[in-house]
Amino acid sequence: MLGAIAGDIIESIHEFGPPAVPGTPLIKPHSHYTDDTVLTVATARCLLDGVDYATAYREAYQANRDQSWGLQFMQWGDDPDRGPYNSFGNGSAMRVSPIGFWTRSLEDALRDAERSAAVTHDHPEGIRGAQATAHAIVLARTGASGEVILEAVREHHGYALDEPIPVIQRTSRYNEICQGTVPPAIRIACHASSFEEVMQVWIGLDANTDTLACIAGGIAEARFGVPAWIREAAMQGLEPEQVALVERFYKEAGNRPN
Template structure:
């Protein structure tokens, strides 16, 4: 799941300053971790400890405020009696990568992706986006080919993955829905050549750059592995609290 964090950090400076090229410095001045990282790490802790994920999301939110959280999510955090709010936003997919690494069958992955997304994102599209992302990660780490991953996602979730990045890029704009983020992030992975390439692909589309790159970064790590140099650089952006959980999760599930 550190690959997802890499994508978030690299994409952080382009979320509201979109670029349409793959030629950029991977880590540049101004990069930071956003809510994507915060909620990903909190899910990793929930999986490892069995602690309540809703509680942990609120706890992490208060520890790391002002990280770009969605308006409705912020309301949910501050109202502890509030249930899920029927969201189809891409927040369910950007935080779900630990599920794809932690469980050993596709059935478990689908069940846990639903469980952890529907706490807030109980709209069918919100759940679907999380399940598709977690499934792609699971299949990638199991050594399934890109052709088979594509076929599985299309057959089970109904996403159209037939467009190329060159076809998507010219008219693609900022969009926070799972429907218009998850397929594009998966295509960015499918057209890639190594770990770094899909992150560049995702950011080159424009749009919700940190989340696109976060989603595809998790899949890329599962498929290609994570270069140590990039992993170490990403860790420099995190504090000791986050690093502790990331290292524990990687030791347990990402060896």
């Protein structure tokens, strides 16, 4: 989960380009969290306290209205009677990482990923993006290699995941849909050899960097862990109540029975 938050913070200042030049520091003084972090923390709250996803997401939106929310999500967040709106935007995938770290079986992860997505992103592509991301995290937590993760996601979720990394780097553009962002995020997270490498790839792209790095960051955390200096910087960038919830999440997730 903190890997997703760190990815969001690291890439927040690069979201609308231009691509960062080689050697650019991953975190700068004006790096900040976005709506991606707000909803990731809200997902963790659901798992910790049993709050339903729709309620938690609406409350998170209402408490953080100054973030750059999508129009349809804002309309949904302002109307407590409104149901899901058939979205296949990448919001379902960027907020799902806590589920991959919390659940104790792949079956549970896929079920909860669908539930978290379906309150807004009930289009099959919106659900697929969330489930594929959670699936990758669960496998990475068990020590699966990048290639094993890629093959499992290909088989179970139907993403191709074969595009060469240089092609992704050359052709990536701003994209807000699951089918345009989840595959490259998983591909990069499974190809890289460190958390830092994953983040370095994204800051050099002309793309929706914060959400790509948020999706990839959760997988990269499960594969490599989050380096101490990035963990510390990310936590310093959060509000006190967010820090408390993140710390509680890791404590309780680690103590859950298998």
